[in-house]
Amino acid sequence: MADSDFVTALHTKTGKVSTVPRRYVDSIYPDLYKELSEAQVTELRRKEEKETFGEYVTPAPKSAAAKKEGDK
Numbered sequence: 001m002a003d004s005d006f007v008t009a010l011h012t013k014t015g016k017v018s019t020v021p022r023r024y025v026d027s028i029y030p031d032l033y034k035e036l037s038e039a040q041v042t043e044l045r046r047k048e049e050k051e052t053f054g055e056y057v058t059p060a061p062k063s064a065a066a067k068k069e070g071d072k
Contacts, residue, residue, distance in 0.1 A: 004022075005021055005022050005023075006019050006020065006021055006022065007019070007020065007022050007025055007035050007036075008035070008036045008041050009024070009025050009033040009034060009035050009036060010033065010034045010036055011032065011033060012031070012032055012033070012034055013032065017036065017041070017044060020033060039061060042058060042061055045058050046058050046060070
C-alpha cells in the first residue's frame, strides 16, 4: 500500500488517534473511525505536548491572515 492509502483517524469509541488504511474510514468501519484534517492533528498534538511537557514543541499553524500577509 502507498502512503496515500493511509489516513489519520480518530477511533470514536476509544478516543485514540492512529493511522489506518483509508478503506477503514470509507467502507469497512465508517461509524467507528473519523478522518482528521491536518489542522485537527496539529491541534491535538499541541494539546498533548502542553499537557505532557508544559510547553509547545510543535510550531503553531499560521493563521489565514498571517499567510496572506506573507504572500505579499
